[in-house]
Amino acid sequence: MSEYLAGILGGFAALADPVVLAYLVVGFLVGAFFAAIPGLTAVLAIALLLPVTYSLDIVPALVMCAAIFMAGMYAGSVTATTINIPGAPSSMMTAVEGYPLMQRGEGANALGHAALGSMIGGGIGALLLMLVTPIAADVALLIRTPGKFSLVLFAIVVIVIAQRDAIAKSTAAAALGIMFATVGVDVMQPVARFTFGTELLVEGINMMPIIVGAFAVSEVLVQASMRGGSRMVEVKAAAVPRIRRRDFLPTRAELREIGWWTYFKSAVIGYLIGVLPGAGGSMAAFVAYAEAMRKSRRRQLFGKGSREGIAAAESANNAMCGGAYVPMLMFGIPGDPTTAVILGVLTISGLQPGPRLLETQLPLIAPMFAALLVSAILLIPLTLYLFGPYFLKIVSIRKAPLYSCIAVVALVGAYVATYSTFQMALALFFGVLAFIMRRAGYPTVTLLLGFILGPDLEQYFRRSLSLNHDDPSIFVTSLDSLFFLGLTILFFYFMVIRAPHQPKPEEAAGTNRQQAP
Amino acid sequence: MPALRPWWRDSELVFPLCLLVVTSVYLAASFDVSTAFDTGFVNSAFGPRVVAVVMYLALLFVLRDALRSRRARAAEAAGADAAGAEAQGEWAGPLQIVALTAVYIAAFRPLGYAISTLIYVYVLFYLFRFDEKSQLKRILYTVAVTAIFYVLFDAIFNVRLPKAGGIL
Numbered sequence: 291m292s293e294y295l296a297g298i299l300g301g302f303a304a305l306a307d308p309v310v311l312a313y314l315v316v317g318f319l320v321g322a323f324f325a326a327i328p329g330l331t332a333v334l335a336i337a338l339l340l341p342v343t344y345s346l347d348i349v350p351a352l353v354m355c356a357a358i359f360m361a362g363m364y365a366g367s368v369t370a371t372t373i374n375i376p377g378a379p380s381s382m383m384t385a386v387e388g389y390p391l392m393q394r395g396e397g398a399n400a401l402g403h404a405a406l407g408s409m410i411g412g413g414i415g416a417l418l419l420m421l422v423t424p425i426a427a428d429v430a431l432l433i434r435t436p437g438k439f440s441l442v443l444f445a446i447v448v449i450v451i452a453q454r455d456a457i458a459k460s461t462a463a464a465a466l467g468i469m470f471a472t473v474g475v476d477v478m479q480p481v482a483r484f485t486f487g488t489e490l491l492v493e494g495i496n497m498m499p500i501i502v503g504a505f506a507v508s509e510v511l512v513q514a515s516m517r518g519g520s521r522m523v524e525v526k527a528a529a530v531p532r533i534r535r536r537d538f539l540p541t542r543a544e545l546r547e548i549g550w551w552t553y554f555k556s557a558v559i560g561y562l563i564g565v566l567p568g569a570g571g572s573m574a575a576f577v578a579y580a581e582a583m584r585k586s587r588r589r590q591l592f593g594k595g596s597r598e599g600i601a602a603a604e605s606a607n608n609a610m611c612g613g614a615y616v617p618m619l620m621f622g623i624p625g626d627p628t629t630a631v632i633l634g635v636l637t638i639s640g641l642q643p644g645p646r647l648l649e650t651q652l653p654l655i656a657p658m659f660a661a662l663l664v665s666a667i668l669l670i671p672l673t674l675y676l677f678g679p680y681f682l683k684i685v686s687i688r689k690a691p692l693y694s695c696i697a698v699v700a701l702v703g704a705y706v707a708t709y710s711t712f713q714m715a716l717a718l719f720f721g722v723l724a725f726i727m728r729r730a731g732y733p734t735v736t737l738l739l740g741f742i743l744g745p746d747l748e749q750y751f752r753r754s755l756s757l758n759h760d761d762p763s764i765f766v767t768s769l770d771s772l773f774f775l776g777l778t779i780l781f782f783y784f785m786v787i788r789a790p791h792q793p794k795p796e797e798a799a800g801t802n803r804q805q806a807p
Numbered sequence: 808m809p810a811l812r813p814w815w816r817d818s819e820l821v822f823p824l825c826l827l828v829v830t831s832v833y834l835a836a837s838f839d840v841s842t843a844f845d846t847g848f849v850n851s852a853f854g855p856r857v858v859a860v861v862m863y864l865a866l867l868f869v870l871r872d873a874l875r876s877r878r879a880r881a882a883e884a885a886g887a888d889a890a891g892a893e894a895q896g897e898w899a900g901p902l903q904i905v906a907l908t909a910v911y912i913a914a915f916r917p918l919g920y921a922i923s924t925l926i927y928v929y930v931l932f933y934l935f936r937f938d939e940k941s942q943l944k945r946i947l948y949t950v951a952v953t954a955i956f957y958v959l960f961d962a963i964f965n966v967r968l969p970k971a972g973g974i975l
Contacts, residue, residue, distance in 0.1 A: 342964055345964040345965055345966065346964075458865050458866075458868035458869045458872065459865075459869055461861065461864075461865035462823070462826060462862060462865040462866055462869055465858050465861050465862040465865060466826065466829075466862070468858045469829075469830075469833055469855070469858055469859075469862070472854065472855050472858070476840075476851045478851070479842065479843040479844065479851055480843055481840065481841055481842060481843050481851050483837075483840045483851060483852075483855065484833065484836050484837075484840075484855070486836070507908075510904060511900075511901040511904055511905070512901075513935075514900035514901045514903070514904045514934065514935070515897050515898070515900050515901050688937070689935065690931070690932055690935035690936070690937030690938075691932075691937065691948055691952065693931075693935065694928050694931040694932060694935065694937075694952060695952055695956070697904075697908070697927075697931060698924060698927070698928060698952065698953075698956050699956065701908065701911065701912065701915075702920070702924075702956060702960060702968070705915065706960065706964075706966045709967065711912050711913075711915055711916055714912045714915065715909075715912050718905065718908050718909065718912060722905055725901060726818060726822055727822070729818050730818040730819055730822040730823075731819070732822070744858075747854075748854040751849070751854070752849050752853070752854070755849050756849070760847050760848065760849060
């Protein structure tokens with residue numbers, strides 16, 4: 291344990307290296323920039339960074355990803371509060387409460403509360419990550435192959451049923467992802483599958499063109515289909531009065547009203563939801579917000595500018611960042627889309643997720659943990675103080691140069707990975723596919739997670755059977771496997787069969803809120 | 808009230824039908840998968856076949872929902888002509904970008920990064936209607952974007968970008 295603590299402290303020391311620190315700050319600013327602009331997300335920022343990681347050292351690359359992740363969860367609250375358009379989906383509840391405050395001339399105060407909530411939640415999430423990961427690693431070592439199969443199955447089922455309005459479409463998307471993952475050499479035997487006679491597919495499909503296509507190229511296509519749609523954002527941003535720095539600071543009376551317990555509870559809720567595969571920041575914010583509203587003594591303020599609501603939502607979505615790392619690092623199961631892309635960065639750099647990762651690669655992983663904490667408790671307040679009054683200028687940026695730059699970075703980035711235009715063509719193919727899927731209401735994130743988890747699912751299944759003379763009863767006689775199968779049934783029962791009515795944000799807050807573009 | 812599109816322009820219906828075809832091709836190809844050594848029933852083709860079955864089941868529900876939703880919309884719809892015009896407007900922009908990007912990818916190696924990217928970015932600006940009144944500004948922005956990413960990839964990240972004739 292003392293070795294682990296020394297390793298974590300070493301992670302903080304690594305951030306003192308000027309180069310690593312520069313990547314941390316640049317990553318945070320890039321993440322904040324992408325999250326502040328409606329339509330762009332932190333996932334897109336990391337997806338664009340992914341090809342560049344081929345020529346970066348692993349520590350700065352992972353530090354940069356952590357900073358982008360944390361900034362991405364926080365900065366969506368800026369446009370959510372000021373112009374009622376969440377920069378990121380996880381800031382929807384912040385828009386419900388922040389915008390009414392903005393209309394009353396208390397926008398700066400709402401931004402201050404959002405930053406404070408993000409800071410506390412992000413900090414608690416990062417600390418819990420540091421504390422829980424070694425325990426999770428010990429537990430992970432106890433899980434044998436049949437248990438690993440059931441765990442991956444549990445992850446896929448939860449990811450699919452998390453899309454509660456479109457479970458059939460989500461299942462189809464996950465199956466499509468798994469189908470793409472089966473192209474190339476078999477996971478157990480030296481046999482090529484589904485190459486259709488071309489040598490280009492023998493090595494399989496790389497994760498990078500899927501990520502670049504699904505998040506970058508498809509976004510450019512979406513923007514091309516709604517040219518002029520961003521005009522509304524610019525007009526609304528131009529109408530916002532000047533924001534003064536001195537108004538950011540929350541008062542003591544406001545903090546007493548919210549109570550530290552609200553921050554802590556919301557952060558823990560966010561962290562635990564982060565651990566669940568596929569749940570993500572939006573669900574974390576919504577559940578914590580609903581819990582804060584349920585317990586609040588000032589429930590009547592919810593939907594009309596409740597600072598408690600902002601604190602709960604922002605604490606939870608930033609704490610989710612820490613939670614999402616746990617299954618990704620221990621089992622290679624991403625908790626949300628951003629960690630799915632970070633998993634790509636890890637594997638590109640030759641790091642294999644698993645319980646031994648902390649033992650063997652702690653000097654490479656610890657700076658990433660430290661970066662999460664530093665981003666939360668130092669960079670969030672600093673960014674608000676330094677750039678808060680100018681955030682709306684970012685929102686008003688012209689879309690043509692922005693999306694043209696994204697297209698160039700995405701395509702040239704795809705080329706960089708293997709110096710092959712075939713990868714560029716694949717990125718375009720997956721971009722078109724993701725665009726059509728988005729238009730038809732299919733979750734593209736499920737496609738990506740199916741692609742990532744598919745090979746593990748198949749490998750653990752076949753290995754379990756081959757080790758047990760093709761006897762499938764091993765999945766119910768092995769205790770760890772039985773536990774995860776039971777958990778899968780439990781989640782399916784409560785999320786699908788006995789699904790509680792999930793109110794829409796407007797319904798929860800009792801207000802009409804404008805939809806994000 | 809959104810008007811009803813013809814079924815072949817309704818992505819809710821066409822996309823699952825395409826997936827149905829793709830899955831059938833995939834399932835057929837799974838029968839061609841060879842095996843290096845005998846592992847019994849659970850061989851290299853087993854997983855893909857299970858996935859294909861799951862896909863068929865999911866598509867069954869998706870198509871059922873799409874048809875129900877289409878019937879509901881048909882009851883409310885009016886003016887199929889207007890729908891056709893709307894669909895064309897929604898898809899024209901992305902189709903232009905896809906065609907342009909395909910040409911860019913094809914020209915990337917033969918023309919080199921600089922020339923192909925200059926043309927690509929300029930046409931992207933044109934399609935996104937960036938500064939329609941000032942050609943000079945558009946050209947300056949095009950050169951700036953191309954140069955910035957050249958410096959980023961080539962000088963900072965040491966990536967060997969293709970050059971036409973080894974110069975540009």
